[in-house]
Amino acid sequence: MTQQDLFKLKPLLAVLVASFALAACSVGPDYVRPQMDAGAAVFKEGQDWKPAQPRDLAADGKWWEMFGDPQLNALVAQVDISNQNLALAEANFRSAVALVQSSRSAYSPTLSASAGASRGASGSAGSSSSATSSSGGSAGSVRNSYTFSLTAAWEADIWGKVRRDVESSQASAQASAADLAAARLSAQAQVAQNYLQLRVLDAQQQLLDETVQAYQRSLQVAQNQYTAGMVAKSDVIQAQTQLKSAQASALDNGVTRAQVEHAIALLVGKTPAQFSLPRAPLAAVAPPVPQGVPSMLLERRPDVAAAERRVASANAKIGVAKAAYFPSLTLSASGGYQSSSFADWFTLPGRVWSLGPQLAQTIFDGGARAAATDQAIATYDGTVATYKQTVLTAFQDVEDNLAALRILEQEAAVQGEALQAARQAVTLVNNQYKAGTVSYVNVITAQATALSAELTSLNILNRRMAASVLLAKALGGGWDEHSLDDLGPLQQQSAEKAKGLKENAALR
DSSP states (O other): HHHHHHHHHHHHHHHHHHHHHHOOOOOOOOOOOOOOEEEEEOGGGGTTTTOOGGSSSTTSSSSSGGOOOOHHHHHHHHHHOOHHHHHHHHHHHHHHHHHHHHGGGGGGOOOEEEEEEEEEEEEOOGGHHHHHHHHOOOOOOEEEEEEEEEEEEEOOOOTSHHHHHHHHHHHHHHHHHHHHHHHHHHHHHHHHHHHHHHHHHHHHHHHHHHHHHHHHHHHHHHHHHHHHSSHHHHHHHHHHHHHHHHHHHHHHHHHHHHHHHHHHHHHHHGGGGGOOOOOOOOOOOOOOOOOGGGGGHHHHHHHHHHHHHHHHHHHHHHHHHHHSSSOEEEEEEEEEEHHHHSTTTTTTEEEEEEEEEEEEEOOOTTHHHHHHHHHHHHHHHHHHHHHHHHHHHHHHHHHHHHHHHHHHHHHHHHHHHHHHHHHHHHHHHHHHHTSSSSSSHHHHHHHHHHHHHHHHHHHHHHHHHHHHHHHHHGGGOOOOOGGSSOHHHHHHHHHHHHHHHHHHHHHO
């Protein structure tokens, strides 16, 4: 390019410098996190609890280890590997990360290449003979054309449209990562809750089996008393009825256990036929209450973090919409070769090039830009409302389960006393019946009361275990929003998992 060409390009260079100077501008509001009042320094229902130590909710997020059950630990470990809801959330995260890269690509110029060869004629066939005879030439002569060109274009981000779009997609990717963490926490909590319920059902099954054996002994006593002529036939019939009812309850308990076992199989990504848990006593114990100040929920709940990141994304979209009001500046350059002869295609005489800016501004659009801006603002307002509602729900979740644990602990103590009294009553009434001082109705009543007390105690235990799981989940399970600051490790983990899925699919 000659010095004279460079002189002619000075206005273009001035425009380029000006565009870079203006590129520091970004229209639209800068993001400010919506404010939420965390209320008091402690939870309302947690004032009577002694705050647990930080280790009670492990920093690595393995909150289920609080229960001290190796089988539960092994089951939760399978959630990350096989749970299909997690696979869906992870795929959504990878899609969101790809969208970030797509948004960032607008920072770079586009480069395209084209090559073509054509053969054609100019003029009409009907006048070709007369034109040839009068001029000695051929107005309708056939010509070849060979072209090759490279074209580069770049739109200067003067008003920050691209920056706001990247900001929005990054916040969306962070929200998707928090969604993945929320899905993982939810699946872990469901596994823990179902597993603990299964073990309570096993304890209930053991109780019912022992009750059946006790009722069989009572039936034998009634038959012996009837044979000795001490009681009426009705005592034997009542004892048989009681025994059969207990046997039916024992069988019915198996239905519930099977369904809970199937639910666990689904959570760990297996069919019921591939999964089985043998009966075992309940090894887990109710852990200490993992406490924390209310403001911690804003950092330790992945669903709260996801809602907040969507607010940030929607805020950036307002800037994208407002940037449409301003003109766009595109710098383009193209160069190549054009010739009518293949042999002379890539020669200097066939060289062509162009370079220049293009400024474009929409004059009238029937209110489309205003509508798009209003829509972006309304979407932002909606995400703010969703965020605040998510925070309020988080507070409710914690308070509900703190109240449940506090009240259930008191209920368990009272129920324990009732159970001891019911057991003593059974012993006393059985002795009185053998002595012939009371009727068999008294025995049935005492035994039914004792069985009901035993089942109620187990039900309270199940509810306490469930409340412990739900409280750990409500407090975020040890998750922390600072994990969203660097999504690199999560991206690498997801990419490796996606690669493994592709390889497995290829093998099939």
